[in-house]
Amino acid sequence: MAIQERTISLLVNNQPGVLSRIAGIFSSRGYNIRSLCVAETTNPEVSRITLTSRAESDFTEKIKKQLEKLVDVISIADFTGAPSVQRELMLISLRLNEENRQEILRAIDVFGCRVVAMSGDSLIMEITANKDKTAAILRYFEPFGVEEMNRTGAIAVFRRQQE
């Protein structure tokens, strides 16, 4: 069965311990969570967890059933392959010098990134994009010497289909 990156989103009760129960479902079966994003929803008693994991497709079905059994899990949505908008936020800090300054600023413009802080010899930019694009941008800037990078992991919303 094909190994695939899966994006799953869960609505859960905003309770202590919920995250460890969910993580336990993955870890006890030897699967790794690649990214994880947790935040309150419009209802403060409910949180949304968006996570990605690489797994066989039938495995995701089994994981979903296991997650559904958790008392604190309210609902599960699988974004893998579904029409949706997925985004992650990435911050990259770069060191600038005379040779690369112009090229970096031009690339930031081309990629549609945004400079959020800049001093004489360094710069911090932010990128909001889907995972493929953030990965491509990171690859581009790596040769310039990335001082620090941090990313949120994906969040997603279903795209409403025209009825």
Added chain:
Amino acid sequence: MGTIGADIVLKTLTEEGVEAIFGYPGANTLPLHDRLAEGPIRHYLMRHEQAAAHAADGYARVTGKVGVCLATSGPGATNLVTGIATAYMDSTPLVAITAQVDSDLWGRDAFQETDIIGITMPITKHSFMVRDVTQLASSLRQAFQLASTGRTGPVLVDIPKDILSAPCGDQPKRVPAAPSKRIENPEQLERIAQALNRSERPVIIIGGGVKLGDACERASEFVQKAQIPFVTTMMGIGSVASANGFNLGFIGMHGNELANRTIHQADFILALGTRFTERSTSVIEEFAPLATVAQIDIDPTSIGKNIKVDLAYEGDIQDALTALIPLIAPHAREEWMGRIRAERDLQEAKLKDGGCGQAGNLIRKIQAAMPREAIVIPDVGLNQIWTVRTWQSHSPRSLLTSGGMGTMGFSVPAAIGAKVGAPDREVIVICGDGGFYMNIQELATISAYRLPIKIVVINNGHLGMIRQIQDLFYEARFTESELGDKTDLTAVARGFGVPAERVAVDEDPKEAIARMASAEGPYMIEAMVDQNNYVYPIIPPGCSNMEMICGK
């Protein structure tokens, strides 16, 4: 005395129908133990918390009610772990109550503080940390609800001592839950029925879920109506009466050859309340290669977990069978039943003494001396397989065994719970010397409460099943499997206040068994068997259910 958290706990337990709990006090349970004296709930003081969990498990297995155990924080709570895991693997409804250190001490490595919720997360259905005294009743009620519905199992409720002793008002009463039984997908059952009606060589697999779902009578009805042979898993033994001719025995590693061979030839399997563990299927790719598999289970994660399923129905097994019975068109499968009859004759001629040697004869003699409705509790290892192969179970909930977890030391404490749950039935433990050592301290509990439990320790001086595996698959190198013969277990039992005698199995143990059977209180027989008294057939590791071997 004003109402405190502990009173709410006891009141809620009473409302949930709890009559007996099994526990052990500690500094942090004291507010609760202190109030127990006034209430209608009987508390059985065990000699180890692990035994408290097994006793609650045994109680639940016999009565079908939720078993309750109680332990203090720290070591008390961690001692429950093996018992909780045992209940989890066999889906026993259990509520484990642990006391926790005062809430202002959390996270400070206080005396006897441990994160028992974290420790037990993978072996509980759910757990509650009660953070506010006003949540006590609702947390406990939810715990009982969760433990006893769906695929039943253990739930842990951790209560800090300050919450147990907090003054509080009355809490809302239990609202009876509306019965939610209904058939959600009748067309799936119709498809299963059609496939079954078309099949030429069908077999039913009865798993532990049939008894857990109170569907034994329905399953018997189903077998009779459909005229289809059935096999069981080890956990399903006794769920459908043995004596109706359709029972082919149990499948798996130490199962009946007839059951394993029949499954292999089947063209249709209806699996009821079983998850197809590797102990029952062996190499999964070679299990039932010709069969269309239909699975009925209340637990969605058990469907298709271990085997590819062609037709599935997720839901209550009793409801499913009730809906299925009228859809079955009985048809005589002469050829199939003839093949099974011939195979049965062949197997019976092949296997002397049912494959259990003198130990099997001993167990037959014990059963003959016991009332028909006796409850038998084997431990784990050779004694377990000898018992499940030999004992004729006439009703569900009369053979209790640690199947999934295979917990040595289960039998003696589980027998305490069984006897408390069914005081009018004889309870007999059939144990090995290894497992007997593991909860030997519970003889003190049996003795203190004068529980008339009968114990047979089949002593071969070894971890017999380990020895057999070493003999067969490790070139007879018996490393660390000999327990020796330096202990006089009868003297130990007598020291605990339990009358005991020793017999050799190759001499006739009939009289000793008669003395045990007629004893008013507890009684122990230490039955000495040869270390080479193994169990056959056995499936070697990595082999299929068709590759059973019957000797070295």
